[in-house]
Amino acid sequence: MRIFKDAGHLFRLAGLFAAGTLLFLVIRSFIVPRSFGQYGHYRGAAIAEIAAHPIHFAGHQTCETCHSDIAQTKSGGKHAQVNCEACHGPQAKHADDPSIDPGKPDTAVLCVRCHAASAARPNDFPQVDAEQHAGGVPCQTCHQPHSPAIGAGGAK
Amino acid sequence: MTITRRQLLILLPAAAVAWESVLAGTPETSPNYTMTDHWWSMLIDIPKCIGCGNCVRACQAENDVPDGFFRTWVERYHVDDWHLANPQVISPDGGKEGFPVAKEDEGKYFFVPKLCNQCADSPCTQVCPVGATFIAPDGVVLVDQKYCLGCAYCVQACPYGCRYVHPQKKVADKCTLCYHRITKGLTTACCEACPTGARQLADLKNPNDPIHAFLKTHSVQVLKPQMATGAKVFYNALDGSVR
Numbered sequence: 214m215r216i217f218k219d220a221g222h223l224f225r226l227a228g229l230f231a232a233g234t235l236l237f238l239v240i241r242s243f244i245v246p247r248s249f250g251q252y253g254h255y256r257g258a259a260i261a262e263i264a265a266h267p268i269h270f271a272g273h274q275t276c277e278t279c280h281s282d283i284a285q286t287k288s289g290g291k292h293a294q295v296n297c298e299a300c301h302g303p304q305a306k307h308a309d310d311p312s313i314d315p316g317k318p319d320t321a322v323l324c325v326r327c328h329a330a331s332a333a334r335p336n337d338f339p340q341v342d343a344e345q346h347a348g349g350v351p352c353q354t355c356h357q358p359h360s361p362a363i364g365a366g367g368a369k
Numbered sequence: 370m371t372i373t374r375r376q377l378l379i380l381l382p383a384a385a386v387a388w389e390s391v392l393a394g395t396p397e398t399s400p401n402y403t404m405t406d407h408w409w410s411m412l413i414d415i416p417k418c419i420g421c422g423n424c425v426r427a428c429q430a431e432n433d434v435p436d437g438f439f440r441t442w443v444e445r446y447h448v449d450d451w452h453l454a455n456p457q458v459i460s461p462d463g464g465k466e467g468f469p470v471a472k473e474d475e476g477k478y479f480f481v482p483k484l485c486n487q488c489a490d491s492p493c494t495q496v497c498p499v500g501a502t503f504i505a506p507d508g509v510v511l512v513d514q515k516y517c518l519g520c521a522y523c524v525q526a527c528p529y530g531c532r533y534v535h536p537q538k539k540v541a542d543k544c545t546l547c548y549h550r551i552t553k554g555l556t557t558a559c560c561e562a563c564p565t566g567a568r569q570l571a572d573l574k575n576p577n578d579p580i581h582a583f584l585k586t587h588s589v590q591v592l593k594p595q596m597a598t599g600a601k602v603f604y605n606a607l608d609g610s611v612r
Contacts, residue, residue: 231378238385246516255503259513260404266549269431270558295564299423303430303558326467327421327564333445333471333478334419338565 271308273297279311283359290360291339300358324352402552404506408574409546410487410601411557412583415608417567418480420445425465427562428484431547438533439463440544441484441559448610449476456610481604481611482568484559485510485531485544486592489599493523493532493543502541508573508601509548514540528596546570573601 251257273296277284280297287293298304300318307315330340341347347355355363372380420443428434428441443464447457461468464480471478491510494502501517504510512523517540524532524541535542547557555561556570571580583589583605590607591600604611 235381235385238382242385249500252506253503254500256500256513256516259503259511259516260505260548262513262515263511263545263548264402264552266432268550268553268555270427270550270555270561272550272555272561292564294566296561298427299562299564303427326423327419329467329470331420331468331470331478332473333447333468333480335416338419 267305269303269305270298271303271305275308276304286357286359291362292359320352320358324356324358401554406574407507407551407572408601409508409551410571410573410580410603411484411546411560412569412571412580412589412603412605413482414567414569414605415479415481416606417565418443418482419565419567420464420468420480421564422464422467423562423564424482424559424568425463427558428544429465431550431558432545434542435536437462438536438542440531440542441482443468444481444483445471445478446481446608446610447471447476447478448608449474453608453610479608481607482559483529483531483592484602485527485546486529486598486600486602487544487546489601491598492526492528492596496522496526498522505548509546509551510543511545511548512541512543514538514542517541528593528598529600571603 246256246258248257248259249255252260273284276297283297287295300323301315302318304315307313325343328340328343330342334340343352352358422443424441425439425443428439429436432440434440441463442460444458444460445464445468447459449455449457459468468480487508487510489504489508491504494504494510497503498520499516499518501514502510502512502523514535519534519539519541521534521541524534527543532541532543534540547555547559550557551570557568560568560570569580572578573580580603584603587605589603589605591603592607592611593600
């Protein structure tokens with residue numbers, strides 16, 4: 214073939230280029246994580262890894278499977294919409310192993326966090342000046358936290 | 370067995386292609402959860418927020434957020450009469466332990482909980498040079514911390530200041546909308562801990578989600594709509610002074 218006469222150097226160059234491309238593909242297959250590009254320009258496996266993180270808050274449905282009596286008390290009161298772990302803190306460990314002490318929330322800190330009177334809070338939200346209202350008497354002397362209206366659920 | 374140079378040249382690319390498909394493996398599947406069936410968002414009902422800081426503490430406990438850094442935080446606005454352009458905003462320690470008592474005066478006060486807006490056209494994912502942050506098929510913006518270089522481009526790109534570089538891991542960190550919870554059918558830690566229901570996780574793809582009825586009957590806004598980020602955290606009764 215006359216056309217390929219004196220073209221040997223071009224073939225060698227093409228061969229070198231092909232070998233380079235091949236090397237690139239092989240190295241790339243090792244470097245790029247296997248799930249990269251599965252859903253988009255990212256490592257698809259990362260989604261499952263993030264979803265596998267452990268939970269700390271068990272969720273009120275879990276609490277209520279054992280503490281149905283408290284759920285019952287709560288359901289009729291002002292705190293019906295307040296989930297258990299809003300006051301009791303994360304309890305997934307206690308839910309997995311009930312022998313783990315869930316601890317007792319400190320009402321002296323908790324109650325005023327929401328109910329201390331402040332002009333910044335919505336007007337229709339129940340708030341008190343704790344000092345004026347109770348004069349140092351603990352909240353739960355009169356208010357049962359699970360159903361706080363006086364007389365509802367009774368003082369504890 | 371001997372292989373000629375010609376045979377080797379034919380075999381090598383074939384082997385490379387085969388190796389690629391082996392590495393790709395089978396896609397991981399999460400039981401009972403189909404990503405494409407969801408499009409997650411959150412509803413923040415400003416008039417319901419009492420500034421207790423429960424969400425901030427819950428988020429830090431759930432996600433091991435280091436002290437001084439926040440995936441969610443609460444800001445307290447004080448707007449004096451008509452001075453909408455100059456609100457006084459405080460957020461002591463992210464509002465984690467609540468706020469100082471405010472005295473009644475001419476102005477108005479309100480709380481604004483903030484978190485990642487889970488933007489559908491998120492600036493943070495666009496600037497990532499390595500594909501370490503991305504929008505998952507269910508609309509949650511996530512960070513692949515094994516892939517992140519810690520260059521912090523995304524921290525600068527986020528118009529809402531929702532990202533930070535983790536002081537120990539040295540990689541970008543942000544709200545995952547409690548991805549490890551919502552994929553198990555639980556709500557986020559902040560929503561679980563909110564005593565007034567001011568925060569509600571919502572699935573826009575679920576026609577039975579109460580958010581649809583809420584959006585129909587309320588004046589709802591997203592933060593910085595002019596930035597066209599496609600933010601999916603919706604604020605009810607958001608004041609014009611909020612940035």
